[in-house]
Amino acid sequence: MLEFTVNFLAATMRTATPLLIAALGLVFSERSGIVNIGTEGIMLSGALLGCIGSLMFESSLVGAVFAMAGGALLGLLFAFFTVTLRSSQVVVGFSLNIFAAGLTVTLNRLILNGVRVTSYPSYAIPGLSQIPVAGPALFNWPLLVYFALLAVPLSWFVLYKTNIGLKIRAVGEHPKACDTVGINVFKMRYGAIVFSGIMSGLAGSFISMGQLSMFVENMVAGGGFMALAVVVFGNYSPGTVLVASLLFGASDALKFRLLMTPVGIGFSQFMNMLPYVITIVALCFFAKRSNKPACSAVPYRKD
């Protein structure tokens, strides 16, 4: 029983990590009034670029840098089209997904083709990892997992206790008022989107190099949209986003657990539906959140 619980918790953490990293980035861009459904594509690109970097330099660190740089670049493109040109965020995000799907498949066939790359190494916490049974499974993770957990209080602090966090939240609520008191709405939104892009790229690289050690076409499989749902579910706030991503991670872990039971094998497709169904259910129960910015998805026009 103990071993079962430990394994389940470990699987939960493993699947929750990319969701958490991407969702923490999205908290900032969503709060600034941007809905980026292109997150899926950015994560996919991050997954691919991470593998390419890791393959070229035989270092997962370079892979992470590649993934973040790609995420920043795609974020910048998204920001240019939606903030500067005021195009529809939904359409630009959607085309970003198509673009990334094409780009990753093309580059994958050209460069990777399922080759194994250096994955993120694990680091054990001294002391805690010595605990029998639970220790090795729960206190021995790639650095990104620790980073994701540390990023939760950090982003909470930035969002609620610093000047810049206040500005980000304000531009999402009332951009016009911000503009009149001298806050540069465009700059804040650009910054939030690029930061979210970096986090999404990093999250993607964890899928290819943390959970596996190779790139598989379309491997994100809706993870970007789930991260968006996690942000809604988590009421646009880092602490609750952590809870939400752990719940989503648990549903994924439950899926893998059920797939090992006799019933699960016979109905594997229905088990695979589980994370998607849970995303929909979560959205239904928590669609109207108090922290949703008033000017979500509304482009700002400076007259």
Place this chain on the structure above:
Amino acid sequence: MNSKAVQYSKSIGFPVLSILVALILGAIFITAIGYDAAFAYRSLFNGAFGNIHSFSETLVQTTPLIFTAVSYSIAYKCGLINLGAEGQLHMGAIFGAFVGARFEVLPGGLHILFVLACGFIGGALWGLIAGALKMRFGASELITTIMLNYIAFEFLSFAVTTEPFRDMTPGAAPRMTAVVEAVRLPILLPQTRLHLGLFFALIAVVVYYIFMWKTTKGYEMRVVGLNPNAGRYSGMNIGTNGLLAISLAGGVAGLGGVVNVIGLQPFLTEGFSNNFGFSGIAVALLGGCHPIGILVSGVFFGALNAGGIRMQLMAQVPAAAILIIQGMIIVFAVSRELFIYFGRTGKLLLPKKQAGGESDA
């Protein structure tokens, strides 16, 4: 009159400009990854329009795209974003393939109608779920439709591997039972795969036009889509209109799926859809959700799909590179400001006197 002409030239000029810019950027990308872009585009063009066979292949690809583009447009006109055409197309195909392989007692014509109706219902149900969740709980259809896509893929994966849906022929690959000969659509051109489904797609566009612009219900939907408050104020029900719109949208996408089954591939397999749902959205966006626009851009995207296969064969450029071009086309097509922006900054870069002389303001 004159301003109308300007309007027309703008509504054609911007999409054409987007395509050109996307194709040029695509060529740069293809060259950058080490292929011969000119040869790639030549084989793409030949694969799409080179001879009667390739052109009919283009139209075969166009057929489902028109259905999914109409699907996106119906929902869009009512203010909803339907990103779920891919899943609705899958559900329509599953429903249609299931009844198409059974009920042989029905006379041929009636059986076809029954199969089409079931395809429509399959897609409509899938759309209705997203619509109902939006109206009842306020769940954003952007995410629910995408999630429903993945659920539909799993349903198909289930249907092709499990009795009584799967084909039980010994040694058959995972696929659903083939539809009976009586419901298969006739081929329009001998020795090609071009089937009667193209006409159904044209009919769908005509019905879309008549419904949206010539009926009261269509007018209501457009009012609700443009300004929900105005609609509510004049006594229109936002919820009912939205539910109807997304169900119709789902149904039309479902028709696209079932038409592909009875026209093209009697065995429904996983991956039967060449990204039709998502490319259909691109078709609608490039065509501005206008009936004529949908037809023209449908042929264009069909050509990209058909030509992409040839491009991969001849020039070895992966057909997925087409998606890169598709993505760029949509983003440019909805960003008219882009060309104005670069026009403006371009002018700013010029010496002041020259810029002043050119501008008419």
